[in-house]
Structures are given as C-alpha cells and as structure tokens.
Amino acid sequence: MSQSQTVTRTDADGVATITLLVPGLSRQSRADLTETIRAVAADESVRAVVLTGSGRAFCVGQDLAEHVQALRGDASTSLDVVADSYNPMVLAFAALRVPTVVAVNGACVGAGLGLALRGDLRVAAAGAKFGTAFAGIGLGSDSALASALVHSVGGSRATELLLFPDTFTAETAGEWGLVHHVVPAEDVLATAQQLAGRLAAGPTAAYRAIKEVLATAATDSLEDTLALEGRLQKALGQTHDHIEAVEAFLAKRAPDFTGR
Template sequence: MTEPLLIDRTDAVVTLTLNRPAAMNALDVALKEALRDTLAELEQDRSCRAVVLTGAGQAFCTGQELREHAATLAAGNTDPLATVRAHYNPIAARLANLAKPVVAAVHGMAAGAGASLAFLADFRIGGPRTTFLMAFAKVGLAGDTGASWSLPRLVGHAKAIELLMLAEPVGADEAHRLGLLNRLVDEDQVLPAAQELATRLAAGPTIAYGAIKRQLSVGDAGTLSEALAAEAQAQAICGATADHLAATSAFVEKRRPTFQGR
C-alpha cells in the first residue's frame, strides 16, 4: 500500500510530500491523519529545524477528497463535517504554531483546504502553473483549515471576502502580487527553491524563529500592550539561548556566527 505522506529527512530539513498524485493529493482520512500525526511528532523533534510541505505529481493539493465526503453524506452521517474538528483544525493549529520555519512548495493547483495549508506556511514558493482556488463556496461551505485566520492576514479583509465568496482562481502572477506567493520561480525550480530556502533557515537561530512566529501571532490580533508583553517574553527566552551568546560573540569578533538551534 502506498504511503499517503512521504517523509524525507535531509540534515535538519524535513520534507513532507502529500502522496496521492492520481487524486491531485486530495485529502482523504488516511492522508489527513498522517499529516496531523507527523506534525505532532515534528513539534517535539529538535533535530528538525525547518519543514518543506509539497505535493506529488501535478498538483499541490486540491483539498478535501469529495468522493469520500459524498459517501459520508450518502450514509446519513449526523455530523458529516466532523473531519474539521478531528483533522483540519489540529493540522492547521500544528502547522501555524510549529516553532520552526515552514516553506510550502506550491506547484500546480492548491484548492480549498489545500490552499489553506499553503497559506499557513511561513513562506510559499510557486511557479507559472501555480493556482489558488478558495473552492469552499462552490460546494456550499464556508472556509476551513485556518483560511478565515490566514487569508485576511495575507491579503486583507476585503480581498479575503472576495476570494472566499466568489471562489475564482488566482493565477501565479496575481498570487505573487497579492502576497499569496513569496517567490515565483521556474516550474522545475519550485521544490528545489523551497528546499534551498528551508536549508538556509535550518542553519539559522531556530528558537528565535519560533519566537518571531509566536509574537507576530499575538501582535496581529492583540493590543500594543499585549504585543510588548509577548516581545519581552520572547526576548527573555531568546536571550538565554546558546545561539544568542555565540552570535553576539561572533559579531564582536567580526566573524560569521554558527547557530545550533539551542
């Protein structure tokens, strides 16, 4: 049986590949459970200092496996979207809160929950064929997998409403202009560019990166006083790290610092 999620470790970079290429990496229960549980493991894995998320074949991910969902509806399930609480919410929370950088290599279509996954990454790299589609309204649903949280932060409230309600595809150039893609590269360079960036990030101050993610999450939604408190807490944590001590010494001595992620 083919593994629904491929896990490749190269030094401190872990590449997670959604592996249902014949279904354009649509998310069935097996894939959702594998992604949810693997992200939980990576939270505790200090040897992992950066993550790349990508899809096998011609697409990044087209969201929920609708054939599986249709069978759930046909069976008369009283809670047909229990998967949101069981799978999508934990995946979104773990991906967004992962205390290490996440880079999405978005080639081809990223639709519905697949687009939402990409938007939760810290960096998104795409190619000429990259297309985002917030497809939820096309099947009579609201957004999930953190879309209501990530989209307004990326494109603003008004554009988020447009993307979710009109459910029109956004091509690579427009996605880059809007900030849905951080970088636009040649098609065959999407994954290599993402892994190159992840390798660079994996050699950086991992604890500081995690603290930056946490403080921006507070700063986005909180008051100035809450942001200042989060910054003070973050600096207290980072200031006690071996990386900060070593990097400060390296700066004074005019040499390049080496970060150990601790």
C-alpha cells in the same frame, strides 16, 4: 525516510520534507499528514520543515468521492470531519515551532490553500492555480482559510475571494502577497529546500520567538505585544546563539548557530 500510502517524510541537514502523495484530502491522508507533522514536532533534530505535494497538484482539499459517500450515508454527520480531522491537522502544522516553507508545486485549492497559508513562507510554481473553492460547492470555509486570507490580503480581498471562488494564478498570488516566490515548476522544491536549509542553519530559538509574536501581533494590544517581546528577548539574550552572534560580530566572522 518514513512513508505511508499518502505521505512521505525525508530528512537532510536539519530539514524535514513532508510530501503529500495524493491531491485530495481523504480520511487516511489527513490522519497520515497529522501524524507525520506531530512526529516532526517531537524531533529535536528538525530545525526547518518543507511541505509539498507531488505530481500536478499540491493539495485540492477534500477528496470529493469520499465526501459524496458520506453525504449519501448521513448528511447530518458528513462534515464532522472538519472538527475531527481537519482542525487537528491545521493546528498541528500551525503549531510547529520551527520555520516552515510550503512548496506549492501545483493546484492549491480549498483546504489545501488554508493549509498552505499556515506555512511561514511559500514558494509556488509558475502558472499554478489557486482558489478558495468552498462557495462553489455550497459551503463556507474551513481549515481557518478565512482568517489566513484576512491576515495575508486583508478583509476586503478575503471577502471577494471567498464569495467568488474563481481560480487565480501563482503570479497573481505573488502580487497579492499570498506567496513569496514564484519560480519554474521544476525549481519549486529545490528553492523551498534551499530557503529551509538557510533557516535550519540559523538561530532557531530566535525564529521560534518571531513565530510566537507574529501569531498574535495582529490581535494583541500594544501593551500585550510589548510585554511578550520583552519576555522573549530576555530569554533569547541568554542563548548560545545570541552570545555567539555578538562575539562573531565583534570578531568580524560568521556566527556558528546551533539552535541553543
């Protein structure tokens, strides 16, 4: 287990669970989260990741008390943090090559929502509140929230959600496809870890290829998608996991995936 004042990491059976200990994203918590994600990315024993929060919130975006101090100091540089620390944090999480499950234990707002939508799967606590928040404080969007919303719910609903930053529930988020499972609050982390455990026991290289194709499938041409799939399939066809799965199918037994 590794721990800072704002982020903890625990590992079990190939699953790394990263927990945000504070609801607001301060300079320190952003740095700690980015460092933890990068450490996970470099750890070959990790085959799936769970990202969650603690207490009543998953993540409510910028620590506004810290932001007010920056505004009062020099408004012209107060939002340099977007390029300096938000973007590296989101990019690090999105770049993870193993499957990621986000356990939304409570309020998920602003940059917190942008971060959550970069996970591969999302489990949310029943009744948890979601919101874009930015327009409500006179800002546009950051943390790639706009692109994540367009990808998840389409341009029309994304526009409405950003222009009218009203909160909505986990149940509504589930109906819209923003979350995959809505469960009682006490079951959120266990459900997310169960999903991650199932993925950690699966064909890691195949999951990596799936993530790579999905990352560009909505914007690439048909020709580019076919070419990428072809390259990836050729490589996957030579992996232990593919050969093992075919042999297991013929032998009528469960495959033993090793991630190779």
